[in-house]
Amino acid sequence: MQIFKLVTILLLCFLCQTTYSQNNTKSQNYTYKEGDYSGIGKWYMDREIAYVMGYQGIGWLERPEREAEENTIKLIKNLDIQPTDVIADIGAGSGYHVFKMAYIAKKGKVYAVDIQQEMLDAITIENKKQQLKNIVLVKGSEKNTSLPENKIDKILMVDVYHEFSFPIEMLVSMKKALKKDGKIYLIEYRGEDDNVPMKRLHKMTEKQAIKEFEASGFKLLKNISNLPWQHCMVFIKS
Template identity: 65%
Template sequence: MKKYNLFKLLFLLLFAASSCKSQNNNTSDKKIYSFKKGDDNGIGKWYLDREIAYVMGYEGINWLERPSREKEENTSKLIKNMNIQPTDIIADIGAGSGYHVFKMAPLANKGAVYAVDIQPEMLQAILYSKEYQTNKNIELIQGDEKNVNLPENTFDKVLMVDVYHEFNFPKEMIASIKKSLKKNGKIYLIEYRMEDPSIAIKKIHKMSEKQAVKEMKAAGFKLEKNIDNLPIQHCMVFTMNTES
């Protein structure tokens, strides 16, 4: 059963401002995060020595759907890296307009793909697409800045493509994702490689393997492998660290 219908989506669009919580520099945040001026494209909020980037708004949908994306990022190889099985339950966090969702859904045809985004305009784009009507195993979920709003102990795989570095509350978000994973579930963290200065992406929208491992380790995950076959991105696979 679809989690979204047109009436609900229109309601969320009308009240988008209230459904997406604003950044809150309260006392508890300051124990986890620090606040100082940094990159012009950053929000001035830092987590484990990394400044958080501004979220790309729904106005960037055309960039997400650009015809050159397959050539630039080899998204087909990324999907192969995930080794998707027909019965897999997958969550795409920060799904945007559904670019990867629509590639995964036919492969997990006996399972489900949950498209999670905090922007109802992004979910609207998925809802109105012909691929959404064709693939009956896609669920649309409205998340917020601290919670992915997914059922616990459910997911075999979680995909995050160039979105983690934009989380306003990365510690809380990863904790929420961790609850949603099965014990043997995997996180596929895809980020533009900080280690390569030739990649024409703003520095704040890149992440090094070292930084990713540092932050995921703090959340109770370990790096299983970094699949080094994408042109400009890390494909880092994390699993729960049962020894911690």
């Protein structure tokens, strides 16, 4: 079953692929060269960037076994959401976490950010049933979250950062959007653990995450290690 899921993810990623030069070239921040078939041929700080999962993968995002595999109830508790929090879910997908957070931050706001309009449309359709007034849809880009500056208390990224084509630019955008004491909750499958049944490029180690975030002016506050397969790394501004 897990093998089937991994094959499905890779096929969906290729549906949303971007073409990059396969020559061994290097820009100021990124390197382009041949790599893993599930990567885009673009590297940042010795990490190859993975393909983005297309909107065709909504069924996988909403799979019934996700709670058992990821313990999303515990993940949401890790965020310590307050009723007035302003939260951004970057790479919100179909809104799996958005709706859970919006019910808690009932006096605040949850920005659902995604670069695929089809994902935002799926949230709109679901919210016609749930009728939550504190969800704001945001069409981001590969380089910009399109969030308002200095307004966000908490940013959540669940298994999406490793797919950013421009991680430097995205972290700059997030840093601007965060309040002075704002936090980023980076959720990634543990790259250190071979037992986590995900492809290598769809996992990250704590060491790699720290290296990339420190380069963009963040520091690791803590890594909450209570999830079955994922890191829950909390970053703040340096």
